[in-house]
Amino acid sequence: MNSFGATVPLLLIVGGALLVFLLEAFLKKENKNYLAYVSLFALIGCGILSAKAWNAGRSYFDGMLRLDNPALFLTFLFLIAVAFVILIGMKYISMQDANHGEFYGLLLLALSGLMIMVSSTNLIVIFLGLEVLSVSSYALAGLKRKDDKSSESAIKYFLMGSFASAFLVFGMAILFGTAQTLDISGLIAFFKTGPDNQVLSLVGFGLVLVGLAFKIAIVPFHMWAPDVYEGAPTPVTAFFSVGPKAAGFAVLIRLLAPYWNAGFGSAKLFAFLWALAALTTLVGSLIALRQKNIKRMLAYSSIANGGYMLIAVLAGDGTALLFFLTTYVFMSIGAFGSLIALTGNGREYNELEDFAGIGFKYPWIGAIFAVFLLSLAGFPPTGGFLAKFYVFVGAVRQGLTSLVLIAVLASLISVYYYLRIVVYMYMREPEREVSIELENPALYLVLFLSLYGVLQLGIFPGNVLYLIKQAVSALF
């Protein structure tokens, strides 16, 4: 259905971002929190409008903007993620000398990029959405301007990201030259008929995949991720670990799931991505073993989780992928939120030694953090267990048994480093002085909601699965 209403959620977010930028100039420094409330209002409004569009199948701009159910589901997920990031960031950015209203505005712009990416099937639009997301992300990574690591993170992200964008555009140009279209359905039809320029179009398609793999940190294109994640302000890291990843995988599954049985060249690309998925889960988990910095360790864990998501893409299993993404949003933001809970004024405690004895000194934070870690490791009854379970079952059904075996092995390795933190928190005597800021209600709200999400998804996943099934039926 062609209706202008399809653009309104996006317009609301962009308008919110502009309003935040405008207010930033006029607000006094003590009142910067109002910007967070303005952003949250924009998010809530967008959420209500998106909920109304569910099952309506609105589109605009000749179908370039298409609010189908998978797009709406992911939009919801992004709205939740960004709302959480804003809430956990409110206190943090003033404590860590990153108190700039631009934090909220840039987050909203990044969110608009995410929404653009998932609500289109045209590669040009997807690319532009990705760029809006990336450009805002580069600035977000460098928000702590006095901190060298943060600046390093911004520069590294910018250089690697531009590099990846170049790959993506080059691949798209080649694909357009051979297929004369950049719409995903058109491309799939083109690959089905057996194109004239077989090698060239495969090269183009491969370059597009490499560009996307960079952005979602698939091994061997993951090198930037640990440094960027470590240097960026922690709420921003939480956003990086879920937002770009979810959008990238959504694009991948839209692109690849119909392509796998489209004939031409798919067997080769399948084998290529198979190897990448195996590498990603293994390398991510193995390198995480050696990390002493929790933020870096979570970065490698996020890479390894990307590997599991890639397995779902290989199996063409949209339900498992969306469920994994949903769970991952809650557990990843929860884990980074717990890290933020352990920050003092101008100080962050990210080293493993800092965590010794935390479980008894701050029992609530310790216990909640432990639940998120167990969920990331994949223990029942948390959501992390079911998420991995669905991905593996779906993959085995598609005959990817050996890949699943590798992934299970990797996930066994990962149990070690997740549990090591728990061991430090509960079984070591504290060696270092850790003094943290305890008065942070917004953060505790997010921790509680994430905890609820992780447990709800692990024990009663029915409601969410019902929504996901409705969404996925429109995907293919």
Add this chain to the structure above:
Amino acid sequence: MAILLFFLFAALAVGSVLGMIISRNQAYSALFLVLAFACLGGLYGLLGAPFMAVVQIIIYAGAIMVLFIFVIMMINLGEGISPEKKKWTIAAAVFMGLILLAEIVFAIKGAPAVPMIGQEMAGTSPIEIGRLLFTKYLYPFEITSILIIAALVGAVVLVKKRDGE
């Protein structure tokens, strides 16, 4: 007339690129490159691609070269390349040159027998491109404006004066 202009632009382009390589002062090199880009723009115009010609001059000869010259003047590279590095540079240059040569040979082989100078190509006029931008590609066009806002704000955020300085 068109043929005459073609040879004029071609000779100027080759000459200015030679000047760019030979001159020792980087600022001169950059200015020669501006001239070369402008000549290329003229060649595009002769080939019936007026939009490309204008974009070539505005973006390459204009925006990008201004940036180049800014950087050259700001960091002021005085030293030449050291002898050991020069060997590698020459080897790399020879390799790239051979690839370009092969590309030119292929291009000439595949070129149409009739010269294309002075012929108007369909779908390349600025009017048509403008119309497409505001009809079929309106959505990407509008997203680009969001992208530019994000880039502007991002740049300001990163270089804004720190508090108390």
